[in-house]
Amino acid sequence: MTETPPEETEKAILISDMLRVRDQRDRAAFARLFGHFAPRVKGFLIRAGSDPAVAEDCAQDVMVTVWNKAHLYDPARASVATWVFTIARNRRIDLARRDRRPEPEDLGWGPEPETAQEDGLVLQQESDRLGVALKGLPEAQRELIEKCYFGDLSHREIADVTGLPLGTIKSRIRLALDKLRHAMG
Structure with missing residues (x-):
């Protein structure tokens, strides 16, 4: 034995x-x-x-x-x-x-410096293109991008909030970012 x-x-x-x-x-x-x-x-x-x-x-x-x-x-x-x-x-x-992540005291305070009118126009056009590209994403990917980049949540926090596996979240965000890069040129 x-x-x-x-x-x-x-x-x-x-x-x-x-x-x-x-x-x-x-x-x-x-x-x-x-x-x-x-x-x-x-x-x-x-x-x-x-x-x-x-x-x-x-x-x-x-x-x-x-x-x-x-x-x-x-x-x-x-x-x-x-x-x-x-x-x-x-x-x-x-x-x-x-x-x-920067601490609030590390961020600049006060009014933003004036931008040239042309720079403002280019920024507005890029923002509009990004908005259109975001709307073109599948809803599941768009929601994760919004939580990550606009909601400032980590992938782990998103997993806790949504109940999705961490790997799924990472894959969807990676795919969404690839689509956004392609759409933005």
């Missing part, structure tokens, strides 16, 4: 706990998952360049997402570790994007 390797036993326990969280909202199973993954996620984020305090907060947020999105876990598609670390990776990307 062959003995099951320890890493296979650990994987089986993690899957079992994740399924208990997914199917029964089992708090004890979640506590075990939290104890296993939270320090590993924090270490992953620190190695990726996050400040330790930010990594701690982000790890907590990732584990809350694991609890809230447990119904989406499918053991046939990914291991528990892959699923959790994908959430952590995406959250790290969201934080990096947020950190790159």
Whole structure:
């Protein structure tokens, strides 16, 4: 009789706990998952360049997402570790994007400088062309572009609002941007 390797036993326990969280909202199973993954996620984020305090907060947020999105876990598609670390990776990307946004005090205040009349006309024509191009997009793509660029939401925030998978959102936005680039020439 062959003995099951320890890493296979650990994987089986993690899957079992994740399924208990997914199917029964089992708090004890979640506590075990939290104890296993939270320090590993924090270490992953620190190695990726996050400040330790930010990594701690982000790890907590990732584990809350694991609890809230447990119904989406499918053991046939990914291991528990892959699923959790994908959430952590995406959250790290969201934080990096947020950190790159300018703070209000970094934005210029006061009246805009006067533009030449020709520049204003060109800008108006381009704005009109963009409006027409936006109206030409399929509704699903247009709504995502509006949420992303006019609503200033991250892809993750759009996924949370719409309930669509993150990959679908990214694909639709990428397709819409390609169509807009083509329409704008």
